[in-house]
Amino acid sequence: MLAVGLAAAPSSPAWAAAAISGVSPENGPLSGTGTLTITGTDLEDTTSVTVGGLACFPVTINSSTEVTCTLPPGDAGAQDVVIDTTAHGTDTLVGAYTYVAAPNVVSITPVAGPVAGTNTVSVHGTNLAGASAVTIGGGDCPIVTNSAILITCTAGIGSVGAQNVTVTTPGGSETETGLYTYADVPSISSLNATSGPAIGTGTLIVTGSNLTDATGITIGGNACTGLTDVSATSATCTIPAGTAGDQNVIITTPGGPSSPYTYTYIATPTISTVDPVAGPLDGTNTLTITGTHLDDTNLGSITIDENACTQITVNSPTEVTCTAPSGTVGAKNIVLTNPGGTVTKTSAYTYTAAPDVVSITPVAGPAAGGNDVSVNGTVLIGATAVTIGGVDCPIVSNSGTVIVCTAGIGSVGAQNVTVTTPGGSETETGLYTYADVPSISSLNATSGPAIGTGTLIVTGSNLTDATGITIGGNACTGLTDVSATSATCTIPAGTAGDQNVIITTPGGPSSPYTYTYIATPTISTVDPVAGPLDGTNTLTITGTHLDDTNLGSITIDENACTQITVNSPTEVTCTAPSGTVGAKNIVLTNPGGTVTKTSAYTYT
CATH class of the missing domain: 2.60.40.10 (Immunoglobulins)
Known part of the structure; x- marks a missing residue:
């Protein structure tokens, strides 16, 4: 190690410039004082180091590639590091060291x-x-x-x-x-309420320890709202809606979540059906209400139009019964309340006034029943039963003012009619009469022409109030003179042959009685077609339905032929009467009627 200021012997005959490759650390506090290590090449004769223009001193040369110095205080930001050497010149590493302000x-x-x-x-x-x-x-x-x-x-x-x-x-x-x-971790010791309706609402007060600064309360994972009155030992919130059953209450503070405490959501009741859906104004009838979660409804209430039902009985979680209170006419709401909450079924029960029976159509019918009758009146809607003489008349339709029902088998005579609706029952005395079946004993005529006309008198029994007579299914017209034993009408046209005569009364149709329609005759040919003025010659007439012509007549120009002979249903002969010159009509009459052949015979 070489201290700055001592001369160093040349290590190589070739000269090289000093170079800085890096510094460590690359940053530090504004106060400096730390050691800065500079690495590079040809640093062995370093004489000074500056950081941001300020001397980094003392400088220690560790080797030709490393120099250290003590950092001076500096200004925040990146600063240049500069070295100066004796024999290798000067080098600058721009922004190599950053002074950093204190945090x-x-x-x-x-x-x-x-x-x-x-x-x-x-x-x-x-x-x-x-x-x-x-x-x-x-x-x-x-x-x-x-x-x-x-x-x-x-x-x-x-x-x-x-x-x-x-x-x-x-x-x-x-x-x-x-x-x-x-x-510390919060703890719950008690709740002001341990159960409540699943729809939520209501206040929950949590009591415990370490509750200071509570940030939330959940029930079954659902957050309470309106967290208030938080202290070390209690906190209050509004209960949210939840899922029926036992749920965990957890309070969370900065200390974390508490251990769970059980709160039970009670399922909200529902109403599916009400039976009956209507009843009388005075109440007293029993209602059966079905739905879900109806448990403990006897601990709550059932009201109809805000009037309390009585005698509430819970038969199962899906059914309760009660006695309806009195009420006023109209559809009313049913409100059921139990620990699970309150449910309203709108217009679920209708108070109905008693029925009023005015008339019945027809007023009579067969004792065998089977016919439809119309009961007319008011407040008939919702009728559950109609009886005639105590016998059920099954309802076919009901408009509220007209009930159509099918009469049952009854006893002959006047019978009471009773109508039952949710509003009660009404009986009208002798309003409907069961009539006996009519019977035909004889006819004034048992045969006649198929073209009809003529009067038919039917004699028999139980013919009172007869409504019609038919022959072969065709209605007679002009029904008159009807009594218990007879009735008269005009014979309609019909089909040749035996036909049933039937008379119908409120007691029903009679058994058939035979009436024979005789076919109307026709004329096809006349032979000869001409004859002398004094007559006497024989005519042969062909056609259809000429039977029994000998019981009738044949005329030429209104003069009667004589010696009529029926050869077959298609041929008759007769002797021509005398006449006057010219073409004349032939008219043939028999029990089947009359036929005219125009200009069929000529007197010459």
């Missing part, structure tokens, strides 16, 4: 944490770049990130209470007294 710690976030450490803290300040260490209460806080104004580090295990925070950078160290507090 300035302003604050720390959070200001407290658990004694177990492991949480991240943020140290805020200035001149923090290049920090080499952070300690809290003397314990290392390993640096995670570092900038000129922010250091994040992971707190280590500490002792309860306020602790000093020290930051060390190339510019020095700064300690802030009591800047961070290690807090």
Whole structure:
């Protein structure tokens, strides 16, 4: 080692310039005083070193490649390092050494944490770049990130209470007294309420120890809101909504989370159905309400339009029954309240006035039933039953003013009609009559022409209030003179052959009675087509349905033929009467009716 000021013998006949390759350290505090090591080549005759123009003294030459000196105080920022030698000239390493201002710690976030450490803290300040260490209460806080104004580090295990925070950078160290507090773990000893509805709301008061500066309370992982009244032994918040069942209550302070304490959420009740959905104004009927979470409803209440049901019985978690209170006409809300909360089913139950029966159509029907009747009135909506003479009349439709139902089998005579609705029952005395089945004993005529016309008189029994007579399914017209034993009508046209006569009354249709339609005759040909004025010649007439023409007549120009003979249903013969010159009409009449063949025979 050679002290500065001593001459050194030339080591080589060739001259070389001194060169600085680096310095260590590259930065340091403004106060200087540390040792600076300069490395390079041909430094063995160094006579002086300056940093930022200020002497770095004393200088010690360790070898031709290393020189050391004691740093002077300097100004913040990068400074040039300059060496001067005796035989190798001068060299400058620009900005090689940086004077760094001392760190300035302003604050720390959070200001407290658990004694177990492991949480991240943020140290805020200035001149923090290049920090080499952070300690809290003397314990290392390993640096995670570092900038000129922010250091994040992971707190280590500490002792309860306020602790000093020290930051060390190339510019020095700064300690802030009591800047961070290690807090003890909080503990819960009791809750003001250990259960409540799953919809939340309500106040939770947590009592325990080490609760100072509590930052939050959770129930089942859901945060309480409105954290207030925090002290070392208690904290208050508003209960959040949660999941039904036992849930953990945890309070968190700078000391960390507490051990859990159990709070039970009770599921909110629901209403699915109400049966019946309507009832009388005076109440008293039993309601069955189904839904979910109806347990302990007997510890709460059920109201209809704010009037309390009585005799609440919990049959299962999904069913309760109660007795409806009296009410006013209209749809009403049902409100069910139990420890799980309150549920409202809108317009779930309707108070209904009693029914009013005005009339029935028809007023009578067959004792065998099976026919539809219409009950007319008011407030009939929701009818659950109609009876006639105590016999069920199953409901087909109901408009509220008209109920259509199918009459059952009944007893002959006037019967009471009863209508039952949610609003009650009403009975109208003798409103409907069961009638016996009508019977035909005889007809005034058992046959007639298929073209109809003529009067039919039906004789029999139970014919009162007859509504119609049919022959072969075709309705008679002009139904008159109806009594218990007879009815009269005009015969309609029909199909040739035996046909059923049926008379219908409120008691139903009669058994059929036979009436025969006789087919209407037709004329196809006349032979001969002409004859003498004195007649006497025989005519042969062909056609259809000429049977029994001998029971009728054949005329030529309104003069009767004689000696009528029916040869077959398609042929008859007769002797022509005398007549006058010219073409004449032939008219044939038999039980089937009358047919005219125009200008069919000529007198010559």
